[in-house]
Amino acid sequence: MQKLVKAKEPFRFCSRFHLSELTGLKATNIEELLELIKTVPGSSIYHHTHRFLQQHQYLSPEPPNDFAYWIREVLGEDELGERLASIDIMEFPTIRSLREKIISIIENYLREKPKVKLKFSSIDEAFHFIKSRSFIILTDYIAYDLKEFVEILKKITIDSIYFHIFEARLRLEKKTNDFSWWIEDSLGNKKLALKISRLDPYTRTLEDLRKEIISIVEKEIT
């Protein structure tokens, strides 16, 4: 067990804020939705597969996926909604690959059930494409060892945790989350890094994720 190893490089916590940008693009049926999914910027795919996580931090996991939600709740296509909701986002290292997966699920479904194309939402319930603009700042919180790391983790904003877990991995195309990267690279604790990277953040609330990481790290240092 490694206790309070000093890091080669300290962990500097960042925070991330987002501003929602409207694209003016909307869909009222599945074909329009599919076409727009193919062409909107990656930051829009990111927004619609992650917004739910941030805006509904307190909920136990509902699919963090606006496409699934709209298809199920507005078009009434439960099965397609479920298929999209259960995409294992952890398996996709980039927004490009995630987008391709969403497209292939919808296209396959349309081949199986072409009548879905006849379903329209009302104008009031149209799907509006939004994209995220992210603003990243360095905070004053710096950890040199796991004890400092876990103390900061307890008080840092949920935006910071979000950034280091989700944004860094998928949108910035790093291979793992920032915490695991630092723990392995700067503290040399591969086992702990792996434990954290194995947590599926898409099936927990952000507060539960925070608690889980704190618990894992505290076990490591006590």
Place this chain on the structure above:
Amino acid sequence: MPELRDYIPIVGESIINDLRSLALRLKGKVIQNINSTAVGGGVAEILNRMVLLLKELGLDCRWDVIKGGVDFFEVTKKFHNALHGRIQEITQKDFDIFLKTSLDNIQQLNIYGDIVFIHDPQPIALIKKRTDNKWLWRCHVDVSSADNKVWQFLKYFIIQYDAVVFSAPHFSQKLPIRQYLISPSIDPLSDKNKELSKETIDAILYKYNIPKDKPIITQISRFDRLKDPIGVIEAYRLVKKYNDCRLVLAGGTAADDPEAVEFFAEVKEKARDDPDIHILLLPHDDITINALQRASSVIIQKSIKEGFGLTVAEALWKAKPVVASNVGGIPLQIKHKYSGLLCNSIEGLAFSIKQLLNSPAYAKKLGENGREHIKNNFLITRHLKDYILLFLSLYYQEDIVYL
């Protein structure tokens, strides 16, 4: 007026620290807000709070007001109605009046901001004074079914701005400039939302002769067809067959609008002499609204059309179970069965009310979730953060910005 530190017990210190940290990045920039009135109306109410808090964050944030005569404001009222989708007769003379007053303001108003933040259509033509500074247009109006003639007239000015801000996704339009989504917010420390003592709530119920012997169902809204108080009474009657309860309909009405006065009489007639229906025509009294919401078992908002519907956020902030129509900005505030219930009909409303009255644990959970959702997304601190990001966004092009 509350200060930033007063919000720490509600949102946590780290949120306020983030605001301070972001505001530092705008040091030296002058932000000039311009609207059409210093008092009265939602925009002035928001600016009053925002400007003070942004100043406390160290930003040089100022506020100017354009001038205009009665004829100008009559025209802008027509514009407002037309943008909301109401049929209005708008003539060339109306456009001429608008342009004449706009020209006077262009000549007289001093533009000094690095960022000029224009609110609503009245001052929109000031963009003609654009130099090398940044210009934002904040649209507080639901333009999803706007009259095309008025929209095209305004669009000529809008596309000269750097960006436009709407309150809900479905208000967005196809435009060649950036469009941002910034929802409105509630102030948890205002008279309408702050905590009230049991004594204050009881005193207000006593004043309005509302006994606490039965569950109270409440809709707070002005008496307007679009808020459907008649439908609310019909739903109450369906509920009443199985659950004894009281209905409170409280709000104001425009005394100078003959149609509104007539409609209020219609609502009274619909209620007939049911002693359990309390129709309160209230003057502007935020503490009373707050108390009525806090005394309620279920709060409803059965609007037929809604801009954003902040009364829903106010109710959820008080951890009340809410049933509301699936229109306007309401679905942004309520996720069906998680943070409240959405309905599309009188029968659906009645069913949901019964469900909440008969399942208090479920109702409590929805209310708690609702409060948390409002805390995370619809408080003034989030609104401040969005405005600071909006100002910062003017200086960057990328989707991922390292500050």
